[in-house]
Amino acid sequence: MGLFILRRLGVMILTALCLTFIVFTMTNLYPNMEKLAKTQGNFRMSDAEVASWLGQNGFLEPLPVKYGQWLGVWPGWTLEVEDGMRGRCVNGTVTPQVMADAPTFCGILQGDWGTSTVFRDDVGNIIATRLGLTGKLMFWVMVLMVPSALLLGVLAGMREGSRTDRTLSTFAITTTATPEYVSGVILIAVFASSAVGLRWFNGTATGAMDNATFSNFFLPVLTISLYGMGYIARMTRASMAEVMTAQYIRTARLKGVKFSDIVMKHALRNALIAPFTVIMLQIPWLLNGVVIVETLFNYKGFGWTLVQAAGNNDIELLLGVSVVSVIVVLVTQLISDIGYVYLNPRISVS
Amino acid sequence: MDPIGWGEITTRILIQFTPVWIALVVTFALSLTFKRRLGLYGKLFDSTVGMIGFALVMFWVFTGLFGGGFGWIVTHDTLSQISGLKNKLPGTPVPDAEANGLYPYYLMGGDNLARDVFSRMIVGAWEVMKIAPFATIFAFMVGITLGLPAGYFGGRLDTFLSFLANLILAFPVILLFYLLVTPEIVQTGIPVYMAGVLFLFPIIFLSILFQSRFFTQPAKRNLYLSVTLVVGLWIYLGIAWNADPLGIIGFPPNLLVVFVAVVFVNSPTVFRIVRGLTMDIKTRDYVAAAQTRGEGPWYIMLWEILPNARGPLIVDFCLRIGYTTILLGTLGFFGLGLSPGSPDWGSTINEGRKLLSIYLHPAVPPAVALLSLVLGLNLLADGLREESLRD
Numbered sequence: 001m002g003l004f005i006l007r008r009l010g011v012m013i014l015t016a017l018c019l020t021f022i023v024f025t026m027t028n029l030y031p032n033m034e035k036l037a038k039t040q041g042n043f044r045m046s047d048a049e050v051a052s053w054l055g056q057n058g059f060l061e062p063l064p065v066k067y068g069q070w071l072g073v074w075p076g077w078t079l080e081v082e083d084g085m086r087g088r089c090v091n092g093t094v095t096p097q098v099m100a101d102a103p104t105f106c107g108i109l110q111g112d113w114g115t116s117t118v119f120r121d122d123v124g125n126i127i128a129t130r131l132g133l134t135g136k137l138m139f140w141v142m143v144l145m146v147p148s149a150l151l152l153g154v155l156a157g158m159r160e161g162s163r164t165d166r167t168l169s170t171f172a173i174t175t176t177a178t179p180e181y182v183s184g185v186i187l188i189a190v191f192a193s194s195a196v197g198l199r200w201f202n203g204t205a206t207g208a209m210d211n212a213t214f215s216n217f218f219l220p221v222l223t224i225s226l227y228g229m230g231y232i233a234r235m236t237r238a239s240m241a242e243v244m245t246a247q248y249i250r251t252a253r254l255k256g257v258k259f260s261d262i263v264m265k266h267a268l269r270n271a272l273i274a275p276f277t278v279i280m281l282q283i284p285w286l287l288n289g290v291v292i293v294e295t296l297f298n299y300k301g302f303g304w305t306l307v308q309a310a311g312n313n314d315i316e317l318l319l320g321v322s323v324v325s326v327i328v329v330l331v332t333q334l335i336s337d338i339g340y341v342y343l344n345p346r347i348s349v350s
Numbered sequence: 351m352d353p354i355g356w357g358e359i360t361t362r363i364l365i366q367f368t369p370v371w372i373a374l375v376v377t378f379a380l381s382l383t384f385k386r387r388l389g390l391y392g393k394l395f396d397s398t399v400g401m402i403g404f405a406l407v408m409f410w411v412f413t414g415l416f417g418g419g420f421g422w423i424v425t426h427d428t429l430s431q432i433s434g435l436k437n438k439l440p441g442t443p444v445p446d447a448e449a450n451g452l453y454p455y456y457l458m459g460g461d462n463l464a465r466d467v468f469s470r471m472i473v474g475a476w477e478v479m480k481i482a483p484f485a486t487i488f489a490f491m492v493g494i495t496l497g498l499p500a501g502y503f504g505g506r507l508d509t510f511l512s513f514l515a516n517l518i519l520a521f522p523v524i525l526l527f528y529l530l531v532t533p534e535i536v537q538t539g540i541p542v543y544m545a546g547v548l549f550l551f552p553i554i555f556l557s558i559l560f561q562s563r564f565f566t567q568p569a570k571r572n573l574y575l576s577v578t579l580v581v582g583l584w585i586y587l588g589i590a591w592n593a594d595p596l597g598i599i600g601f602p603p604n605l606l607v608v609f610v611a612v613v614f615v616n617s618p619t620v621f622r623i624v625r626g627l628t629m630d631i632k633t634r635d636y637v638a639a640a641q642t643r644g645e646g647p648w649y650i651m652l653w654e655i656l657p658n659a660r661g662p663l664i665v666d667f668c669l670r671i672g673y674t675t676i677l678l679g680t681l682g683f684f685g686l687g688l689s690p691g692s693p694d695w696g697s698t699i700n701e702g703r704k705l706l707s708i709y710l711h712p713a714v715p716p717a718v719a720l721l722s723l724v725l726g727l728n729l730l731a732d733g734l735r736e737e738s739l740r741d
Contacts, residue, residue: 173725181717182679182717186718192706291522292683310532326522330520
C-alpha cells in the first residue's frame with residue numbers, strides 16, 4: 001500500500017510538472033509576450049521597443065530557463081542597466097547593494113508567485129482569497145449535492161423497474177443533460193426575474209461573497225449541484241440495483257427481514273463503495289461548473305479569477321490558477337484511488 | 351397591427367415547423383413498419399425511452415437541416431436588425447412587414463440587437479449539426495486508433511499513451527479552451543499543427559483497416575487503399591492546411607480552432623474506454639482462436655475486437671455528441687472561437703443573460719433548445735444501452 005501511494009505520488013508530481021510546463025509554454029509564446037509588453041508599456045510601441053522592454057524584464061531568456069526560474073530551481077535573472085541593476089527577485093531598478101541582499105532563487109517553491117497585472121496584487125494573495133470564496137461555494141454544493149444524490153440513487157435502485165425508479169432516473173438524466181449555463185439561466189428566469197415575478201432569490205451572488213444568505217446564495221449552489229447530482233445518482237442507482245439482486249439480500253428477504261431494514265442495514269453499505277469514487281472524481285468536473293456559475297452569477301471566486309486572468313492575458317495569475325487547479329484535480333484522483341482500494345478489499349494493488 | 355397572444359404564437363410556430371413534422375412522421379412510419387429488419391436501430395423502437403430520445407434528436411436534426419441548410423423554417427435573416435424591435439416581447443408585429451416582404455411577426459421576440467430570436471434559435475441547431483457529429487467521429491477515430499494497440503499490446507506503449515491521456519484529462523477544460531482558442535495562440539499556428547496531427551488519424555485508421563483485412567487479395571487491397579489515400583489526403587490537405595490543390599475544400603479558420611479544441615478534449619476519454627474494452631475482450635476465446643490461426647495483431651484488433659466492442663461504443667457515441675454540444679455551448683458562452691454575431695446557442699445564451707432579470711425571451715429559447723437536444727441524446731443512449739444488453 002505504501003509503495004502504491006509513493007508511485008502514485010511520483011506520477012502525480014511528473015504530471016503536474018508536465019502540465020505546468022505546457023501552460024507556461026503556451027502563455028509565454030511570443031504573441032502573448034508582445035501583448036503583455038504593449039499593455040504594460042504603451043500600445044504604440046514599435047517592435048524594437050517591445051523587444052527591449054521584454055529584454056529588460058527578463059522575458060527573452062530561453063524557455064526552460066524561464067520555467068526553472070518561475071519554479072524556483074534556477075537562479076533568478078539579473079541584468080545591469082544604466083542606473084543600477086534589475087532582476088527577477090527585486091522590484092524595478094535597484095542599486096547593486098540591494099541586489100546583493102536579494103535572494104537568488106524566487107519561484108513558486110519559495111512562495112513567490114509573482115504579481116498579477118490586472119489586479120495589481122500578489123498572485124499568492126489573490127489565489128488564497130478567491131480560493132476561500134470558492135471553498136465556501138463548494139462546501140455548500142457538497143452539502144446539498146451528495147445527500148440528495150445518494151438519496152435519489154438509493155430510492156431509485158432499491159426497486160429496479162418500478163415507477164419511482166423510472167421517474168427518478170428520468171430526473172437524473174435530465175439534470176446530467178443540463179449544463180450549468182442552461183440550468184442557471186432557467187433558474188434565474190423562473191426564480192429571480194421580474195418578468196415571471198416570483199423574485200424569491202437574487203439573480204447575482206455578488207453579495208454572498210461577504211454575507212451569504214439563503215436568498216443570494218441558493219441559486220448558484222443549486223445550479224452547480226444539479227449537474228453533478230444526476231451522475232452520482234445514476235451511479236448509486238446502478239450499484240444499489242446490483243446489490244439488491246445479490247444472494248445475501250434474497251436470504252434476508254426469505255428470512256422475513258423488513259424491507260426498510262434490508263435497505264438500511266444490508267444493502268446500503270455495499271452499495272455506497274462505487275459512488276464514493278464517483279463523488280471524488282466529480283470534483284474536477286465541478287471546477288468547470290464553478291467557472292461557469294461564478295461568471296453567470298458574478299461571484300468573484302476562483303473560477304471568476306480564471307476567466308479574468310485568461311481573458312486579460314495576466315500570465316503570472318493564469319499560471320498560479322492552473323497550478324492550483326491541476327493540483328486539485330490530481331489530489332482528488334489520488335484520494336479516490338486510495339479510497340477505492342481501502343473501501344473495497346477485493347481490489348489488490350500490488 | 352397589434353401583438354398576437356400566446357395561442358396564436360404557438361400555432362404559428364407549429365406551422366413554421368411543418369417540414370419537420372412531415373419528416374418526423376415519415377421517419378417513424380418507415381422505421382416502425384420495417385423495425386424487425388433493421389437490427390439494433392429497429393430494436394430501439396421497442397423501448398419508449400429510446401423512441402422519445404430518438405424523436406427529440408431527429409427533431410433537431412431535421413430543424414437544423416431544413417432551417418439552416420435549406421432556409422425553410424426561419425422567418426427572418428439571423429443577422430438583420432429591424433429598428434424598433436429591440437428586446438420586444440414574443441409576438442410583436444414587424445413594422446412595414448408587407449411592404450418589405452418580411453414575415454409579419456417576431457414569433458419569440460427580438461434580442462438586444464433587434465434580431466429575431468426564433469430564427470437565431472433554428473439556425474443555432476445547424477451550427478451544432480455542422481460541428482458536433484464530425485468532431486465526435488474524429489475523436490472516436492483518434493481514440494480507437496490509439497486505444498486498441500494500448501489495450502492489446504500493453505507494456506511501455508500503454509504506459510506512455512495512458513500517461514498522455516491522463517495529462518490531458520487533468521486539465522480543466524475551460525482553461526484548455528482559453529489557452530487554445532485565444533487569438534494570440536491562433537496566430538502562432540499551434541491549432542493548425544494540432545489539426546495536422548489529429549486529422550491524420552482517420553486516414554491511418556482506414557488504411558490499417560483495409561490493409562489488415564485484404565492484404566492477401568492485392569487487387570482489392572490496392573483499390574480500397576488508393577481510394578482512401580487519395581480522397582483522405584485531399585480532404586486532409588483542404589481541412590487541416592487549407593491547401594487543397596483543387597481549391598474546392600476549405601474550412602473557416604475560426605471553426606477549425608473550435609473543431610480541434612473539441613476533438614482534443616474528447617479523444618482521451620474515448621481512448622480510455624476503448625483501451626478498457628480491448629483489455630477485456632482480448633481474453634476471449636475467439637481472440638485466442640484468431641491468434642492460433644496466425645492472424646496479425648492489427649487484424650485481430652480491428653476485425654475481431656472492435657466489432658465486438660461496438661455496443662458500448664455506440665452508446666458512448668450518443669452521449670459524447672451530447673457532451674460535445676455542451677462543450678460548444680461553453681465555448682460560445684465564454685465568447686471563444688466562434689465569430690461574433692454567430693447564432694450558436696452558447697453565444698445567444700451569453701448575450702441574453704445580461705438582461706435576464708428584465709427580458710427572458712432572448713436567453714430562454716436557446717437554453718431550452720440545447721437542453722432538449724442533449725436530453726434527447728442521453729435518452730437515446732439509454733434506450734440503446736437497454737436494448738443492446740437484452741441480447
